[in-house]
Amino acid sequence: MQDLIRRYGAGLTAIICLLVFFWLAILVVVPNITLFESSFRPYLPVTEIGGPKDVYSLDNYLKVFSGQVEVSPLGFTFLIPVHVLTFFLTIWYSVVVTFLCFLIAYPMAYYMAKVAKPSSVPTLLLLIFVPLWVSEVLRAFAWWIILAFKGPLNSLLLALGLIDAPVRWITGYDAVVIGLIYTYVLFMLFPVYNAVSSLDTNQIEAAEDLGAPWWKIHWRIVLPHAKPGVASGSVMVFMLSAGSLLVPSILGSTTSQWFTQTINQWFNDALDWNTASAYAFILLFLCTVFVALAMWAFKVKLSDIAK
Amino acid sequence: MSAGIDLENVCCDFGSFRAVDNANVSIRPGEFFSFLGPSGCGKTTILRMISGFIDPTQGAIRIGGKDMKGQRPNQRPTALIFQNLALFPLMPIWENISFGLEVRGVDKATRRAKAEELLRLVDLPGAADKMVSQLSGGQKQRVAIARALAVEPQVMLLDEPLSALDLKLRQHMRAELRAIQKRTGVTFIYITHDQGEALAMSDRVGVMSHGRIQQIADPREIYNNPVNGFVASFVGENNIFTGDVGQVADGIASFATPHGTFRARLGEQATGKGVKLFVRPEHTIISAAQPAENAIHGRVEEVSFEGNFIAVHAVTDTGMKMTAELRNDGSSDVPEVGAQVWMGFAAARAAILPDAETRG
Ligand SMILES: Nc1ncnc2c1ncn2[C@@H]1O[C@H](COP(=O)(O)OP(=O)(O)OP(=O)(O)O)[C@@H](O)[C@H]1O
Ligand SMILES: [Mg+2]
Numbered sequence: 001m002q003d004l005i006r007r008y009g010a011g012l013t014a015i016i017c018l019l020v021f022f023w024l025a026i027l028v029v030v031p032n033i034t035l036f037e038s039s040f041r042p043y044l045p046v047t048e049i050g051g052p053k054d055v056y057s058l059d060n061y062l063k064v065f066s067g068q069v070e071v072s073p074l075g076f077t078f079l080i081p082v083h084v085l086t087f088f089l090t091i092w093y094s095v096v097v098t099f100l101c102f103l104i105a106y107p108m109a110y111y112m113a114k115v116a117k118p119s120s121v122p123t124l125l126l127l128i129f130v131p132l133w134v135s136e137v138l139r140a141f142a143w144w145i146i147l148a149f150k151g152p153l154n155s156l157l158l159a160l161g162l163i164d165a166p167v168r169w170i171t172g173y174d175a176v177v178i179g180l181i182y183t184y185v186l187f188m189l190f191p192v193y194n195a196v197s198s199l200d201t202n203q204i205e206a207a208e209d210l211g212a213p214w215w216k217i218h219w220r221i222v223l224p225h226a227k228p229g230v231a232s233g234s235v236m237v238f239m240l241s242a243g244s245l246l247v248p249s250i251l252g253s254t255t256s257q258w259f260t261q262t263i264n265q266w267f268n269d270a271l272d273w274n275t276a277s278a279y280a281f282i283l284l285f286l287c288t289v290f291v292a293l294a295m296w297a298f299k300v301k302l303s304d305i306a307k
Numbered sequence: 308m309s310a311g312i313d314l315e316n317v318c319c320d321f322g323s324f325r326a327v328d329n330a331n332v333s334i335r336p337g338e339f340f341s342f343l344g345p346s347g348c349g350k351t352t353i354l355r356m357i358s359g360f361i362d363p364t365q366g367a368i369r370i371g372g373k374d375m376k377g378q379r380p381n382q383r384p385t386a387l388i389f390q391n392l393a394l395f396p397l398m399p400i401w402e403n404i405s406f407g408l409e410v411r412g413v414d415k416a417t418r419r420a421k422a423e424e425l426l427r428l429v430d431l432p433g434a435a436d437k438m439v440s441q442l443s444g445g446q447k448q449r450v451a452i453a454r455a456l457a458v459e460p461q462v463m464l465l466d467e468p469l470s471a472l473d474l475k476l477r478q479h480m481r482a483e484l485r486a487i488q489k490r491t492g493v494t495f496i497y498i499t500h501d502q503g504e505a506l507a508m509s510d511r512v513g514v515m516s517h518g519r520i521q522q523i524a525d526p527r528e529i530y531n532n533p534v535n536g537f538v539a540s541f542v543g544e545n546n547i548f549t550g551d552v553g554q555v556a557d558g559i560a561s562f563a564t565p566h567g568t569f570r571a572r573l574g575e576q577a578t579g580k581g582v583k584l585f586v587r588p589e590h591t592i593i594s595a596a597q598p599a600e601n602a603i604h605g606r607v608e609e610v611s612f613e614g615n616f617i618a619v620h621a622v623t624d625t626g627m628k629m630t631a632e633l634r635n636d637g638s639s640d641v642p643e644v645g646a647q648v649w650m651g652f653a654a655a656r657a658a659i660l661p662d663a664e665t666r667g
Contacts, residue, residue: 202393209358210407210458211381220406224397 039277060278083262087283090259091290093173094241097180098188101237102230104181105188109229110222113197114204128186136183140250143179144170147251175251176258180241187240188233195229196222228304235291235305242287259283309494310371310384310461311336312357317366319352319518326352328518330366334496334511339488341497343505344515345541350498351390353515354464357496358387371461386455390466392447394439400426400450401435407458425453428487445476452487462494469504481508502542506530514538516663534576537663539585546591546629548584552577552659559654566625569601571657581662590656591631593619593642598651605629607646617641621648 004013040056048054064083071080112121131139146153147169154166169175199222207217223230248258263283266276295302312334319327327349334340342350355361357368359380368375375383386407395403402409404425405418413421419435426432429449439447448468455463465484469477485508488495499505505512506526513523514537522534533539536547550564552573560573562584571584592598605623617633619642629650633639642648 200391200393202389202391203395205360205380206387206389206393207395207406207410209360209380209385209387210410210454212406212410213381216410220398220409221395 035273035277036281038274039281041274043272043274060275061282063275064279064282083259083279086257086262087259087286089173089257090242090283091287093177094180094238097177097184097241098234098238100177100181101185101188102192102234104185105192105233106226106230109189109193109196109226110218113193113199114201128189132186136246137250139183140179140247143175143182144250147175147178170251171253171255173253173256175253176248176256179247179251180244183244183247184237184240187236188230191229191233191236192226193229195226199225227298227300231295231298231300232305234294238291239287242283309336309492311338312462312494312496313367313369313372314353314357315367315369317353317356317363317368319349319356319361320364326518327356327363330520332513332520332523334494336371336494337492339485339495339497339508339510341499341505341509341512342515343499343502343512343541345500348515349518350500350515351466352518354387354466354496354498357462358385358464359383384461385464386458386460386462387464388451388455388466388468390468390470392451392468394447394450394454396439398439399435400437400439400442403439403450404453404457406454411458421457422453425457428456428490429453430483444472445480448472448480449483452484456487456491456493460493462496463488465495465497467498467500470499470501477504484508506542514541516541521663533585533658533660534574535663536583536585536660539658539660544588544630545585546588548586548627550584552582560659562659566603566623566627567601569652569657570654571601571652571659572655574658574660576661577659578661582659583662584657584659586652586657588618588630588632589616589634590652591629592651593621593631593633593648594651595640595642595646595648597649600651600654601657602649602651603629604647604649607642607644607648610641610644621650623650 001013004016008016039060040058041054042057042059044051044053064087065081067082068079069082069085070077071085072078112124116124134142145151148154149166149168149170153169154163157163158166169178203221203225204217207221212220243260245258245260245264248256248261249264252258252261259279260283263276263279266272266279270276295305312332314330314332317327317330318325330353332340342353344350352361356363357370357375359375359378359382370384380387395406398406401419401422404422405413408418408421422435423432426434429452431446431449431453434442434446434450439450442450451468468484469480472480481504484495484497497505497508506529509526511523511525512529514521514529516537522529522538524532529538530542533542539545540547548562548564548566548569550562553561553563553568555561555573558572559570562569562571564584569584571586574582597604603623603625605621607619607621608628609620611618611620612635614635616635619631619633621629621631623629631650633641
């Protein structure tokens with residue numbers, strides 16, 4: 001604070017602080033508190049708001065348990081509430097997306113940080129950045145076109161003779177996963193790239209000199225060093241995927257449902273903001289718990305991620 | 308076990324820049340061999356070629372008689388100690404040391420025992436479970452040595468491993484390294500830009516400049532009989548005269564300079580132009596009486612007391628600065644500042660040498 005005042009003067013510092021405060025308070029805290037509060041109140045006609053029926057309860061939250069469906073994974077058949085199923089599928093596919101993002105980003109990050117000539121890295125970064133300039137909606141639609149049953153991907157694969165008949169890509173959660181990976185892989189790439197490039201190349205060479213094969217070098221030297229980067233990348237990709245509405249809406253199939261889509265239906269179709277808020281807070285809370293558990297399981301400290 | 312190393316016409320280019328130029332050297336099994344040279348002369352490059360991280364542009368490298376072409380670093384019987392040590396900060400000390408055994412599939416109990424044994428060898432018992440960040444510079448040094456020894460290499464390559472240590476510790480580690488080398492019998496190739504270190508530790512020294520090996524010889528020979536001006540200047544101090552070679556008889560030549568005509572040994576490579584006369588300060592006599600040979604008259608400018616010796620800086624009547632070193636044993640009179648003195652040197656102790664091998 002002292003530093004800020006010295007650098008920018010009292011006037012400018014006050015303005016900066018006010019802006020930050022405005023941003024946090026008016027745009028983040030207040031709307032969230034409002035939604036949080038309304039999530040405990042029933043959805044009522046305008047005339048009854050504030051009336052005798054307008055009391056706090058957990059009813060909105062308990063709605064996730066209504067309406068059972070039958071599922072039979074791995075041969076076990078059991079009943080599960082629809083929205084709970086949607087929630088678990090959302091978490092599961094977000095984990096899949098996160099893991100695949102890691103599989104794609106790690107080799108790229110390692111290549112850019114340690115293999116590529118330092119002079120060619122800016123060009124590579126630029127090439128990777130360019131797709132970000134296009135809006136997320138357009139990118140999702142682009143994938144929708146690419147993956148379409150009679151789209152370019154199938155034509156290409158058919159022409160190359162790799163497949164005999166067109167593949168239905170947009171089925172189940174496949175296209176959603178592809179779209180989410182494409183949208184969020186950079187959130188994995190950059191933290192991992194930063195982490196890997198901070199590794200002293202001599203350590204890689206020392207390991208090799210001591211006789212380590214390449215996979216051992218990665219497992220024992222590079223990955224442990226990059227762990228904080230992988231962790232922060234994973235948290236970001238997971239949270240963004242689980243919270244994404246656009247990609248599942250555009251690339252989803254008739255058999256896919258993302259939890260955010262359910263929330264959106266409460267908001268926009270049922271116009272029941274109270275239940276929608278309750279669902280949104282369920283998602284936020286359980287995702288945070290899930291991330292905390294994952295961090296605990298992988299022995300990642302919060303301070304590592306902040307780096 | 309130890310192996311010899313042969314470099315045959317080895318060159319290394321980085322683009323159009325030649326970092327190592329036509330290196331030829333045969334290092335004997337069990338030898339302590341040092342490469343000595345100023346920063347940027349290509350020492351690390353030579354070491355990285357031997358360990359396999361850089362392929363030579365030309366020439367062959369043989370270890371134990373076997374051509375190393377196409378062998379990756381993890382296939383060579385060498386262990387490199389890096390200039391910055393490159394210990395693994397996320398592993399405890401014992402895992403650092405036994406990493407080479409871990410990749411060879413040795414079981415944990417054996418690894419642990421071997422690590423403890425090596426820690427005793429490098430005089431660091433009880434450090435097995437510490438982390439790298441908990442050790443001092445000298446201790447890290449020893450861990451790096453232990454880690455390299457663990458894989459039982461035939462050749463140890465050391466890249467200025469002592470440069471980060473303070474003087475006392477450096478001297479201690481020199482003796483330590485030498486002792487470890489004697490005990491294990493492994494061939495050591497040691498890199499340094501510190502001439503004292505190279506002369507004190509090595510069986511033989513290769514002096515390098517601008518990617519070229521200038522001279523390979525044992526330390527005495529390097530100091531007493533440098534082949535050219537570069538080697539003479541790099542391994543010690545000199546009083547240097549510029550002039551022309553006159554008559555030669557029995558290897559002693561007369562040498563005409565603006566400060567007088569002197570007699571000195573003619574170095575083997577001293578032919579034609581660009582030669583200079585080199586006399587070490589400790590071979591320069593300083594006295595009130597005129598010496599019998601190579602006498603120069605001058606005046607004392609400064610006397611500096613260095614502990615074990617006293618450096619007398621004088622200026623000749625012809626205006627050249629000269630330094631003489633007297634041993635601080637009471638046997639010689641130390642002249643006062645401003646005194647008129649005679650200086651001189653024995654012809655056998657002075658050499659006429661070419662400047663340096665020029666790059667071809
Ligand atoms: N990868 C590289 N690409 C281009 N030039 C290089 C490379 N590595 C080294 N050089 C150049 O080769 C020369 C020799 O480098 P080297 O690292 O062998 O020097 P050195 O003798 O070990 O010096 P120091 O004592 O400072 O470690 C230097 O001029 C350096 O700039
Ligand atoms: Mg070097």
